[in-house]
Amino acid sequence: MGGSDEAESICAGALRGVEELATKRLVLRRPMPADANAITAQANNAEVSRWLARMPHPYNRAHADTWIATVNAPQASECAFVITLAATGEIVGACGCGQMEDFDLPQLGYWIGQEHWGNGYATEAAHALIDHVFTASPCAVIGAGCRVANAASRRVIEKCGFQYAGLDMIESRFDGAVVPIFAFRLTRRTWQGLKSWAAA
Ligand SMILES: CC(C)(COP(=O)(O)OP(=O)(O)OC[C@H]1O[C@@H](n2cnc3c(N)ncnc32)[C@H](O)[C@@H]1OP(=O)(O)O)[C@@H](O)C(=O)NCCC(=O)NCCS
Numbered sequence: 001m002g003g004s005d006e007a008e009s010i011c012a013g014a015l016r017g018v019e020e021l022a023t024k025r026l027v028l029r030r031p032m033p034a035d036a037n038a039i040t041a042q043a044n045n046a047e048v049s050r051w052l053a054r055m056p057h058p059y060n061r062a063h064a065d066t067w068i069a070t071v072n073a074p075q076a077s078e079c080a081f082v083i084t085l086a087a088t089g090e091i092v093g094a095c096g097c098g099q100m101e102d103f104d105l106p107q108l109g110y111w112i113g114q115e116h117w118g119n120g121y122a123t124e125a126a127h128a129l130i131d132h133v134f135t136a137s138p139c140a141v142i143g144a145g146c147r148v149a150n151a152a153s154r155r156v157i158e159k160c161g162f163q164y165a166g167l168d169m170i171e172s173r174f175d176g177a178v179v180p181i182f183a184f185r186l187t188r189r190t191w192q193g194l195k196s197w198a199a200a
Contacts, residue, residue, distance in 0.1 A: 012098050015079035015136050021128045028081035028095065028125055031071060035082055036064035038091040042113030050174045051150050052111060053100075057174055071096065079133075083112070083125045092116040095125050097133050097142065102170065105143030105185065106133070110156070122156045130160055130191065140188050145170065145181040154182060161194045162186045 021028040031039070040061050043049065049057035056063050071080035078098025082091050095110035108129065112122050133139055144162050146153035162184035172179045 012077055012079045013074070015097070015133060016076070018132060018136060021081065021132055022086065023124050023128045025086055026092075026121060026124055026128070027084045027086050027089075028128055029084060031068045031080060031082045031094070033065070033068055035091060036061055036068060039064040039067070039082065039094065042091065042093065042116075043111070045114055046174070047114050048111050051147050051153060052109070052174070053170050054173055055111070081125075081129065083110075083121060092121055093125070095122075095129050097129055103143060105141050106139055108133075108142050108144040108157075108160075108186075117152070122153075123159045126156060126160050130186065131195075134188050134191050142186045144184045144186070146184075147172075148180050148182055157184050160186065161190055163190070 016030070019030050040059060040063070043055065043064065044057075044059040046057055049055040049059060067080075070076060071078055076098070078096045078100075080094060080096030080098075083093040083095055084091050091113075093110065093112035093116065095108070097106055097108050100107045100109075108126060110122050110126055110129075130142065133142060142162075143165075144157045144160075145168060146157060148167075163186070165183045165185045168181050168183040169178050170181050171177075
């Protein structure tokens, strides 16, 4: 799915060497066991989980504990961060990038708690994570996908410079079925172009 000869594998271990990514309004930091309740409070919402391939629903404290342990394991294939507000430290969501089953390209993923939607947080966090992936790893292409009805996520993906790569199918844990997704890709070359245009 979404394979490419130019794709070099992401090194999740190298990406996890960075503990924090700071943006104008957010701090993306490594998830800690003490975050489990706050993550559960935001993630236990069908309006969030229905759009994510792997998020369980209902989402309980044990799910958060497992996720935190999994993404912090030395062999983890994903680099994940909780997204927090710089001003208060409040957890508003999570994001990550890494190898996912059924995908050749490392995939970008994110979610924001519903009460925090519409503030630009997903885009701001994704920009920081993408910069980190291309800066700290030799990865040549990042993939991203969204359910075909997920217009908000599609918009986030497009605001990050991804280009449409076609229709794909993915197993949805929420639906217990295979569902269609729009697939996107962002090459290092495009990212470099966007960065230099922004600087100019
Ligand atoms: C998708 C999601 C991450 C967006 O988070 P967010 O912080 O609100 O996103 P942003 O504010 O950065 O950007 C959202 C964009 O989508 C647009 N948007 C929101 N709802 C929309 C809709 N129904 N139709 C079209 N565009 C929509 C917003 O206007 C904004 O674009 P703009 O900046 O051009 O105005 C959030 O809704 C979420 O977590 N959803 C559930 C989980 C999920 O879908 N994760 C992604 C899986 S692929």
